[in-house]
Amino acid sequence: MEHSSRIDIKTLLNHAKTASVIADINREAIERRAFAPKKCQVFSEGFTVLEDQPQYRFSQDREAEKVLADIIDNHVQKIVPGTPEHSTEQERYFKRRNIGIVFSGGPAPGGHNVISGIFDAAKKANPASRVYGFILGPAGILERSYVEITESLVDAYRNMGGFNMIKTGRTKIDLKKKMDLSRATCKALELDALVIVGGDDSNTNAAFLAQELKVDGIQVIGVPKTIDGDIRVSTEDGDVLCSTSFGFHTAARAFAQNISNLCTDASSDIKYWHVCKVMGRVASHLALETALQTHANLTLIGEDLADYVDQERLKAAQERGEIDYTAYGMTLRHLSRLICETIVKRAASGKNYGVMIIPEGVLEFINEIQIFIIKLSTIIAEFNNVHDLDFHASFPNLDARLDYLRRLSRGISDRAASPIWNLRDDELFNDLPAFFQEGLLVERDTHGNFQFSQVKTEKILMDMAMDYLEILREKGIYKVGINRRSYESLMAMDGLDAEGFGRAIFKNYDQDGYLLVKETIISLKTLTQTVMNAGLIDDEKDLPGSVVDLFKKSVPKFSIQTHFYGYDGRGSDPTKFDCNYTYNLGLTAFSLIANGATGQMAVIKNLEHKFCKWEPLGIPISSLMHLEERKGKLALVIEKSIVDVESNAFRVVKALREKWLAAEPGDDCYRRPGPVRFTGSSEEDRPITLMLNSIH
Structure with a gap:
């Protein structure tokens, strides 16, 4: 196009087609907003009531019995349809009420639908009811920063990802002053109830608030949220009441689509190992699900x-x-050896490429690293408590922190503190790379937890693996297999004796599969000597170029690309499963509020089954709590659920490891999960781990 005929930028920007194609809200978003999640049958009735379920038993912590005395006797409550006999409950259900909602912790896909469910149910019960959203998490409660949630605001965020509507934050309401501020805010807004949407720590907070505010008649309900999938509730008798938290399915699918694309890339370009670290600070649920995907x-x-x-x-x-x-328990060194074993096996079949998934918190399961984490966390907590100072502010760089540890190991610092760090610890710690030392000494999060996302786990493991692969290459163990047909074709083109050279060069010439150069042949010099000893050439100048090329192809070049999947998954738009799940969690939360419950967590039982079997419940949060060390002190918290190695899902992955490794000639077994969607008959209706674990 001639320069003089270009459309001017003002006209271009104002053109109807430009406005249509670059609009903030595209057709996909419009369709998402209009999508109507399914509702459990009980929510289609006129009103609901709660039915105690005393058959579900939990072992209660004695400390919880003491500090949560007003809510400790709560039962599991099932939401059932109301009948004409429930006239008192009916009157209470339809009364006007004010409800506050707060997001706490990291985002998880589906949070907006929790708000949508609460809002729709509250307005349906009584149009005069009001719903408030606290801005930037619990800090919004303390600072009295909120917005009234309206129909137009809800409609703008239905089925959309993120926590954009009211944002989120990680402030803890853990001190009396904060409790008092929370009470003042709730009273100022005349709240009947407060809904806390968060993970294990946030729901722990909900229990303490429920206890504190019960005397004021303010109900507190928790909603389980975390992409890590580590909120799973089972009774003492093994009944599963909540099989996963919301956001888990979406994050796993988002990660899986990206990892699947890398599988396609790896088997196309055949020169990279893609190393994928996925979120999961303590539990490996996301890694397990993405493996299945x-x-x-x-x-x-x-x-x-x-x-x-x-x-x-x-x-x-x-x-x-x-x-x-x-010999009991995995070490870093042995884990790197197992990784190398996998790489060497695939290379032997001509596959010097692949994809591996590493959970973010894998280091917590490595013996020596777990000991370091426990010791260093205790040292940091003790320093903060003894000196009333912040360890990381007092020692702002790695050298200062290492010097403090060195003095501690020699008994010339903090004599009053427990002698937890000794000379042996100091010696082992100094052997670690500086970036890993820095990672282990990183500032703990607001709950006192070690921040695995700040440690380059994949770099630690792959650096160790690459060092060992170099040793295996020098020993002639790490080789790339040569395709037999390609070898024979190349030899025929050059008029060479394929069998003679094959028996001299390859250690498995008489076997099927890819050909492996003998371990003793580790250079062109040793190759030449081997061929000369076999009487195939007279001197090194006669070494055929095709044989040289074959040898070079057998010498592996190990290249990796590292990837971290976390924030992208938690910011994804929710799957159809999470759209339905979270909307019904919102409806459940309202039913608990409308029937006078407090200190309960809204859950859906039977998520592992088809939607028609979903069962809304309220679970007593106090029954889920136990004493655990946090910031060097024992504190009541909800226990995280880790992967059960006896579960169907894990046993399937374990049984198919060799198949998926595909360390043999032929295609890989990669699966294409496809993009996250919210409609369509091909969209899966629940996580694969849940489907497998439902098989009996």
Whole structure:
């Protein structure tokens, strides 16, 4: 196009087609907003009531009985249809009320539908009811920063990802002053109820608020949220009342689509190992689900590593008449060896590429690293408590922190503190790379937890693996297999004796599969000598170029690309499963409020089954709490649920490891999960882990 004929920028920007194609809200978003999630049958009735379910039993913590005395006797409550006999409950259900909602912790897809469910149910019960959203998480409660949620605001965010409507934050309401401020805010807004949408720590907070505000007649309800999927509730008798938190399915699917694309890339370009770290600070649920979604060649599951026993070391010790206690549990060194074993196996079949999945918190299941984390967390907590200072502010760089540890190991610092760091710890810690030392000494989060997302786990493991692969390459063990047909074709083109050269060069020439160069052939010099000894050439100048090329193809070049999947998944638009799940969680939360419940967590039972079997419940949060060390002190918290290595889902992954490794000639077994959608008959209706675990 001639320069003089260009449309001017003002006209271009004002053109109807430009406005249509670059609009903030596209057709997909409009369709998402209009999507109507399904409702459990009970929510289509006139009103609901609560039915106690005393058959569901929990072992209660004694400390919880003391500090949560007003809500400790709560039962599991099932939401059932109201009848004409429930006239008192009916009157209470339809009364006008004010409800506050707050997001707490990291975002998870589906949060907006929790608000939508509460809003729709509250307005349907009584159009005069009002719903308020606190801005930027619990800090909004303390600072009295809120917005009234209206129909237009809700409609703008239905089925959309993120927590954009009211934002989120990580402030804890853990002190009396904060409790008093929360009470003042709730009273100022004349709130009848407060709904806290969050993870294990946030729901713990909900229990303490429920206890504190019960005397004021203000109800508090929790809603389970975390993409990590580590809020799973089972009774003492093994009944599963909540099989996963909302956002887990969406995040896993978002990760899986990206990892699936890398599987396609790896098997197309055949030169990279893609190393994918996925979120999951403590539990490996996301890694397990993405493995099932993608069939990646190698997936590490932290909970599996924790039970590892090195049988070879154990046997060697027994032969010496000893017990090698270090054979129990995985070490960093051995884990890197297992990774190398996988890489070498695939390379032998001509596949010097692949995809591996590493859970973010895998290091917590490595013996020596777990010990370091526990010791360093205790040291940091003790320093903060003894000196009333912040450890990381007092020692702002790595050198200062290492110097403090060094002095601590020699007993010349903080004599009053427990002698937890000794000279042996100092010696082992100094052997770690500086970036890893920095990672282990990183500032703990607001709950006192170690921040695995700040540690380059994949770099630690792959650096160790690459060092060992170099040793295996020098020993002639790490080789790339040569396709037999390609070899024979190349030899025929050059008029060479394929069988003669094959028997001289390859260690498995008489076997099927890819050809492997003998371990003794590690250079062109050793190759030449081998061929000369076989009488195939007279001197090194006669070494055929095709043979040289074949040898070079057998020498592996190990290249990796690292990826971290976390924030992208938690910011994804929700799947149809999460759209339906979260909307019904909102309806459940309102039913609990409308029937006078407090200190309960809104859940949906039977998520692992078809939608028609979903069962809305309220679970007593106090029954889920136990004492756990946080910031060097024992505190009541909700226990995180980790991967059960006896579950169907894990057993399936374990049984298919060799198949998905695909360390043999032929295609890989990669699976294409497809993009996240919210409509369509091909969209899966629940996580694969849940479907597998529902099989009995």
